[in-house]
Amino acid sequence: MNARKIYPLIVVLITLSVVGILFIQMSWINNAIKLKHEEFQRSVDNVLKQTRETVFGKYLTKQTNYILDEDSRRFYLANHFTIEGSFTKDEITEIIRRELKNSNIKQSSFEYCITNIYKNVILHSDHFTAADMEGAYRVELAPEDSYRARETLFLSIREDKNLIIREMGWMIVASIVFTTIIVLAFAVTVRTLFNQKKLSEIKSDFINNMTHELKTPLATISLAIDALTNEKVIHDTDKIKIYSGMIKEENKRMNKQVEKILQAARLEKEEIKLTLQKLDAHQVISKVAHNMALQIQEKNGSIDLRLAATDAVVEADEVHFSNIIFNLLDNAMKYSTEAPKIVVETLKHGNGMLTIKVKDNGIGMDRETQARIFEKFYRAHTGNIHNVKGFGLGLSYVKAIVEAHDGRIKVESAPGKGSTFTITLPGGIR
Structure with a gap:
């Protein structure tokens, strides 16, 4: 394939490869962040469920002095369970904090409130505001077959985006580092390709120029030598001098051309010393x-x-x-x-x-x-x-x-x- 065609093709292919790798890397990071977010949501949902079970257990402990079987337990909760008047704010706060810790959710602060069937707040944390209910996680604090009014726990816990980044930090950094290396390698490769292309063109030009510059004096020398062997010239001293002079001048000309090339080589090697x-x-x-x-x-x-x-x-x-x-x-x-x-x-x-x-x-x-x-x-x-x-x-x-x-x-x-x-x-x- 012609070099003029293959170089652009190589550049296009490498460019597409690098763009593809960057796209895959960005997609992978984005998917990983989504997975972490979904994992966080599942953990919070689990905290709410465990909080409800813990609240049920503590309610039964407070209200009864004997052990109930599962059916009796469900029946009692369905007919009697309520948060209002049964738990204090500090008790609910401590239960939620413990369940967050058990679920390995590294969250320093949270706000919550509990509402009745009329959506009136019956219990809440110290700094809870109405705005905290927007986007809050929720769970009903009553058995599914409860005969009493259902109460709802709203838990406002902000997802720490920086925490997700920190947890995935080494993967993101590694991805960025390796992507940067790939991009730099691509840039060096493209630059090298173009340099090689330029060197190839320079080499071709130089060979063409050198061939032309040396061909002319060689042709002149060849003609002069042929003339010197001619019977009419061989006994003519003046013509011999003329043709000999031509050979000498053309030889000088070739020597000058060769000296230019050698001089350039010495300059490249820094071998020329100035006086x-x-x-x-x-x-x-x-x-x-x-x-x-x-x-x-x-x-x-x-x-x-x-x-x-x-x-x-x-x-x-x-x-x-x-x-x-x-x-x-x-x-x-x-x-x-x-x-x-x-x-x-x-x-x-x-x-x-x-x-x-x-x-x-x-x-x-x-x-x-x-x-x-x-x-x-x-x-x-x-x-x-x-x-x-x-x-x-x-x-x-x-x-x-x-x-x-x-x-x-x-x-x-x-x-x-x-x-x-x-x-x-x-x-x-x-």
Whole structure:
């Protein structure tokens, strides 16, 4: 399957899996809370039933001095049982508290009241209010076949939601932790997938660029060698010199390309060591600009040096500093579709920093390109388009060397309006 199709498919599948896991986790927690709530309700219902049985037992103890069988017990309760006048508030309170404890309901406070058939309160706890009857648990305090008026016990006991959370705390925390791990793993996986996709594209572009850059000099060398073996040329000293020179120049060109790749590898391993010395940045810039003047003139372009810094001394490696300027000027020249007009400007700041600006009238860059322009092997043009040659190593090299000098580099650009690269370096001896 094509990589461009499989990556989105993998992301979609992983996303659906994570969403599914999150949904299941939330459903599980919600169901667990519901079960705890139902368990609490069953426990309170059991407390009410046990309270009724305990009240019956205490009533019989108070009213009779002898043991009754089950039938006699039920008959006596059906004909005589009543709370009113038989129990005090403290007795009912103590019975309820004991039954709550026996049912392992960890509730510090509760309110209750007992009403008669006319719904008049005949007994209640100290802080009972009419509002407590709303949502209160209730049980009738009389046998089912009672001949007397039925009395009702209302028990108001607030369900402690925090208690449920505390009891399930370790499960909820574990669920959150493992879910977070899954989400993080998903994020890392997706990021890795996209990084691998980007690396694959960069590798393909690099191979295409390298093949093109090496193929041209090899073809030229091959033609030159064929010419040297020609009978008409082999005895012509001037032509031998010309073709030998071509072979030498193309060989140099290939060596430069290989050196760029090796240099990038050394930068990645941080194996390049700088030989720092005091340099006049204006002299270095002027020298590099002079060496590139011929190439710029061939494109009917110009380079304008506005070296206005009063003190242009920097502590830098001469070779690498020259390469920085060369790469920026070369980049400005290559990405100009019209006659290149390059401006190099220097400014000195009060904090001792030297700013070098290289401005061009090239094709410019959009925001996406600006964000990636300093990445190794990245090029604004794809690898199979060769109107602009190179491996995409120049600007990554510039950034690495500038930062090695404790400097900063940034780019300002817009499509069709050229680009401005700004380098800031410490001036003098640090």
